[in-house]
Amino acid sequence: MTRTAWFNCHAGVAGDMVMAALVDAGADTDTIADTIAGLGVDGYAMFFERVQRCGVGATWANIVTHDGLHAHESEHSGEAAPHVHRPAREIFALLDAADLPARVRARARSVFERLAAVEGAIHGVDPADVELHEVGALDSIIDVVGVCAALESLGIEHVVCSSIGLGSGIVQTAHGALPHPAPATIALLTEAGAPTHGLPMTLETATPTGAALMTTLATEFGPMPSGVPTSVGYGAGTADPPGRANVVQVTLVEATAAVVADNGAPILQLDVNVDDVSGEVIAHTIDRLLAVGAHDAWATPIVMKKGRPAHTVSALCEPALRDAVRDVLVDETGSLGVRATSLVRWPQQREMTSVEIDGHTIGLKVATHRIKVEFDDAARAAKSLGIPVRIVIERAIAAAEHLAP
Numbered sequence: 001m002t003r004t005a006w007f008n009c010h011a012g013v014a015g016d017m018v019m020a021a022l023v024d025a026g027a028d029t030d031t032i033a034d035t036i037a038g039l040g041v042d043g044y045a046m047f048f049e050r051v052q053r054c055g056v057g058a059t060w061a062n063i064v065t066h067d068g069l070h071a072h073e074s075e076h077s078g079e080a081a082p083h084v085h086r087p088a089r090e091i092f093a094l095l096d097a098a099d100l101p102a103r104v105r106a107r108a109r110s111v112f113e114r115l116a117a118v119e120g121a122i123h124g125v126d127p128a129d130v131e132l133h134e135v136g137a138l139d140s141i142i143d144v145v146g147v148c149a150a151l152e153s154l155g156i157e158h159v160v161c162s163s164i165g166l167g168s169g170i171v172q173t174a175h176g177a178l179p180h181p182a183p184a185t186i187a188l189l190t191e192a193g194a195p196t197h198g199l200p201m202t203l204e205t206a207t208p209t210g211a212a213l214m215t216t217l218a219t220e221f222g223p224m225p226s227g228v229p230t231s232v233g234y235g236a237g238t239a240d241p242p243g244r245a246n247v248v249q250v251t252l253v254e255a256t257a258a259v260v261a262d263n264g265a266p267i268l269q270l271d272v273n274v275d276d277v278s279g280e281v282i283a284h285t286i287d288r289l290l291a292v293g294a295h296d297a298w299a300t301p302i303v304m305k306k307g308r309p310a311h312t313v314s315a316l317c318e319p320a321l322r323d324a325v326r327d328v329l330v331d332e333t334g335s336l337g338v339r340a341t342s343l344v345r346w347p348q349q350r351e352m353t354s355v356e357i358d359g360h361t362i363g364l365k366v367a368t369h370r371i372k373v374e375f376d377d378a379a380r381a382a383k384s385l386g387i388p389v390r391i392v393i394e395r396a397i398a399a400a401e402h403l404a405p
Contacts, residue, residue, distance in 0.1 A: 004157065004225050004227065004252070005160070005251075005253075006162070006224045007159065007214065007248060008249035009163070010165050011199070011244060011245060011248070012237070013164055013214055014210040014248075015147065015207065015210050016060075016237075017210065018213055018214075019061050020048065020060055020061040020233075020236060021059070021235030023150060024235060025231045025233025026231050026233070027153040032149045032150055035101065036145050038098050039100075039145060040099070044064065046061070046062070047062040047064075048062070054243070054245035055245070056245040059234065060236040060238070061143075061146075088112060092109065092112065095108055096109075102293055104152050106292045106324035107293075110216050110324055111144050111148075111216045111217070114216045121187070143209055154252065158225075158265065159214075160218055160225055161214045163196055164211070165197055165199045166185075166197070166206050167198075167201045167204065168201075169202030170202070181204075185211045188208065188211040194211075210248075219319045224251060225253055226253075227255040232250065235248045264345060265344065266342065268325075269315070269341045269343055270339070271312050271315075271338070272329045272338050273310055274312075274313060275304050281332065282311055285328065293321045294315040295316045299313050300312045315328075316343075353400070357399065358385055360381035371400050373393045373397060
């Protein structure tokens with residue numbers, strides 16, 4: 001089954017609210033904490049507390065930074081945020097050097113890349129040189145990585161977002177008093193074509209961090225997708241205004257085989273044509289593409305102009321991983337351009353399991369129409385046992401026959 005997280009952002013959206021909503025829906029807090037620890041930074045403490053917002057029970061992400069302030073006291077409260085400067089390239093370097101799961105790193109990097117591109121356009125500077133003020137603060141980095149870790153903990157493949165509630169008035173930023181929604185927030189929403197609606201309040205209901213998360217991670221905007229709801233969570237904002245629950249709601253939805261068969265799942269195919277790259281480099285590129293989260297990657301022999309032999313290197317990935325996969329294609333092949341095609345795929349229902357063959361664990365994908373053995377596991381067992389790999393595969397399939405759904 002395909003698991004989707006649908007975010008109901010009617011009251012707005014902020015990074016800490018998104019992370020708290022996922023925790024409320026069942027994301028493992030130890031996994032989130034361990035993943036954030038992989039950044040190798042200190043000077044913060046993180047707690048998740050049960051609170052009420054206009055009568056709705058919710059989880060609040062209480063993140064305290066080294067200065068002793070609640071890190072999110074400005075978000076949804078109307079107060080000025082700490083004056084923090086951190087260039088985008090410093091954040092990219094931090095993420096690249098961190099000990100993070102591949103998809104967490106790729107998703108988090110994509111969020112900051114989108115934000116840097118928007119801020120760069122606003123200020124007229126190169127995205128890598130953009131000084132990310134509030135969103136460059138430690139708490140916002142924790143928010144983004146924490147959200148991506150929570151999605152990984154819950155096995156979320158797709159994100160869908162509702163219309164996003166926007167307040168009005170003035171918001172205090174490191175640049176001074178600016179109209180709300182803040183320039184970065186409205187630019188992110190406009191660029192993504194995200195639906196919005198006005199709220200009769202002057203709070204900063206949608207923050208740049210929240211807008212960057214939704215516009216980067218969401219593959220579509222709209223109502224709750226078809227499927228079976230399995231869990232719901234509420235993430236609380238710091239403020240508790242009267243008459244309106246200041247929460248982000250997330251609903252986890254399992255798409256049944258019938259729904260996937262009818263609608264398919266959105267996917268991107270990214271391609272580059274290269275005629276000056278060795279086979280070893282192409283093989284390495286394919287390994288890198290899979291490491292950053294591509295569902296599949298391959299190379300196809302082609303003939304280019306003037307009869308030159310060449311290859312097309314291709315990758316299938318979730319829309320949220322577009323930038324990470326694109327960067328690998330460019331960096332590893334040296335290509336001067338990448339093209340993308342929007343596709344729909346119909347993944348077949350399967351479950352992951354394993355069997356024991358003479359003390360060796362062999363992973364399996366079990367579907368209604370076949371059992372597929374994880375070849376690397378079988379190869380390691382075959383080498384250790386001193387028998388052909390085909391024998392290990394046959395024995396693993398025989399041992400798993402009763403597991404087929």
